[in-house]
Amino acid sequence: MRERLREAFGERVSFSPSVLLAHGRDEGYPEVRPVDAVVFAESAADVEQLIRLANELGFAVIPFGAGTSIEGHLIPVQRPTVSLDLSRMNRILEVRPEDFLAVVEPGVTREELNRRLRPQGLFFPVDPGANATLGGMAATNASGTTTVRYGGMRTNMLALEAVMASGERVRFGRPVRKTSAGYDLKDLLIGSEGTLGVITRLYLKLHPLPAHVHTLRIFFRTVQDAADAATALMGAGLPVARLELLDENALVAVNRYVNKDYPERPALFVEFHSSTPEALEAESAMARELLSEFAPLAVDAARGEAERREQWEARHQAYWALVHLFPNRKYAITDTAVPLSRLPEMVGHAQALMKELGLVGSILGHVGDGNFHTIVAVAEADYEKAEAYVERLVERALLLDGTISGEHGVGLRKRKYLAAEHGPAVDWMRRLKEVFDPKGILNPGKILP
Numbered sequence: 001m002r003e004r005l006r007e008a009f010g011e012r013v014s015f016s017p018s019v020l021l022a023h024g025r026d027e028g029y030p031e032v033r034p035v036d037a038v039v040f041a042e043s044a045a046d047v048e049q050l051i052r053l054a055n056e057l058g059f060a061v062i063p064f065g066a067g068t069s070i071e072g073h074l075i076p077v078q079r080p081t082v083s084l085d086l087s088r089m090n091r092i093l094e095v096r097p098e099d100f101l102a103v104v105e106p107g108v109t110r111e112e113l114n115r116r117l118r119p120q121g122l123f124f125p126v127d128p129g130a131n132a133t134l135g136g137m138a139a140t141n142a143s144g145t146t147t148v149r150y151g152g153m154r155t156n157m158l159a160l161e162a163v164m165a166s167g168e169r170v171r172f173g174r175p176v177r178k179t180s181a182g183y184d185l186k187d188l189l190i191g192s193e194g195t196l197g198v199i200t201r202l203y204l205k206l207h208p209l210p211a212h213v214h215t216l217r218i219f220f221r222t223v224q225d226a227a228d229a230a231t232a233l234m235g236a237g238l239p240v241a242r243l244e245l246l247d248e249n250a251l252v253a254v255n256r257y258v259n260k261d262y263p264e265r266p267a268l269f270v271e272f273h274s275s276t277p278e279a280l281e282a283e284s285a286m287a288r289e290l291l292s293e294f295a296p297l298a299v300d301a302a303r304g305e306a307e308r309r310e311q312w313e314a315r316h317q318a319y320w321a322l323v324h325l326f327p328n329r330k331y332a333i334t335d336t337a338v339p340l341s342r343l344p345e346m347v348g349h350a351q352a353l354m355k356e357l358g359l360v361g362s363i364l365g366h367v368g369d370g371n372f373h374t375i376v377a378v379a380e381a382d383y384e385k386a387e388a389y390v391e392r393l394v395e396r397a398l399l400l401d402g403t404i405s406g407e408h409g410v411g412l413r414k415r416k417y418l419a420a421e422h423g424p425a426v427d428w429m430r431r432l433k434e435v436f437d438p439k440g441i442l443n444p445g446k447i448l449p
């Protein structure tokens, strides 16, 4: 296999042990398993060529974006496995402001795209905290702080092109804002974690930069109060563009890590996007009035763009801040989502469970979507406790009509819960996988139990 890969890709293939190791890990799964080779694709033709070779020689292929996923998506489960690194396919091919459309290669990162769009008064809203690639974000159906207003990857992708397991390159969808023509295979590829096709081009929906923005930080006595207030804010129909919960540990960690002095109490970080200053003023007054019913300890508004940006940067650093606060441990990040009305109960349960199991960590997340994360930091010997915690949280989410993953996906870690969520629908997923990838070349062993 090595010789054939060298012949086909020359300098674009690596067998260096450190590179193989760096491609057999992610940011959250506790195990690392080196892959057998890494191919750095520079064009869709490279991707096609690798898939043709995989068919001929029988190796597995795992697409790789920025490696920021969490659930073991990138860990090889069979030999030999080639990691297909798409980070060099990083060209922004076209921006059409009049159509609110960008066409990009999969290795473009969301931060790079937004840097390019800003002078044109446009932005792409999906923002998982990490600076992920847009291909990786599509493959995990990523979402983030602004999803409550703008939606996640499925809402913000109009079309995509992918190289299928057969080696064919196919476009799914059209660059239009709506269509009802045929089965929506674009949405099937989105969130498929590299198991159905390799995304080689994305057609993204852009948005005008919001004209009037107001950002609040509200601090509460308990996490439960914060969750109740979040649910009430959503019910009021205000133009909420971000609605994030951070518990007291998250704020302790953030204060130390990015040198802030936010009150170390459970908080909601909220942002409103309005079309006129008058609307913004009226809406934020309404929000303050509503929040006063939940006895906040303090309400604080960001002054100006710089402070706003710092606030969201602090929020995005919460995971790293926690790692810094509890160094030399293992960390488990959970991700569940429940219907909004069940959010306060679910958050209360998460907190009680952490206490019961004697775990330290933090609860934070995109509560405007009923989606939140817990990060627990455990000594290596106690990792089983973290797994028990994840298991019980997932069980409770399902009991409350929720999902085992709001945004991080299934990967390896959550495969065992898939049937509990979907029942017989898992058999239909398996049949689909067989149609798309009959030889099991693409990221085998992921998603399906």
Ligand SMILES: Cc1cc2nc3c(=O)[nH]c(=O)nc-3n(C[C@H](O)[C@H](O)[C@H](O)COP(=O)(O)OP(=O)(O)OC[C@H]3O[C@@H](n4cnc5c(N)ncnc54)[C@H](O)[C@@H]3O)c2cc1C
Pocket: 026, 027, 062, 063, 064, 065, 066, 067, 068, 069, 070, 073, 074, 086, 106, 127, 128, 129, 130, 132, 133, 134, 135, 136, 137, 138, 139, 140, 141, 142, 143, 144, 145, 193, 194, 195, 197, 198, 199, 200, 319, 320, 407, 408, 443
């Ligand atoms: C601190 C931190 C915070 C995070 N916060 C969020 C959050 O708020 N919301 C959220 O959704 N996620 C979050 N994540 C998870 C992660 O950032 C997302 O899952 C992200 O979308 C992964 O993108 P990536 O480029 O790193 O992909 P990778 O990790 O490289 O790959 C992820 C999956 O996509 C597949 N893949 C990658 N590129 C392609 C392609 N071109 N075609 C087909 N398959 C492909 C891979 O095979 C793999 O299965 C967070 C992670 C960290 C570390």
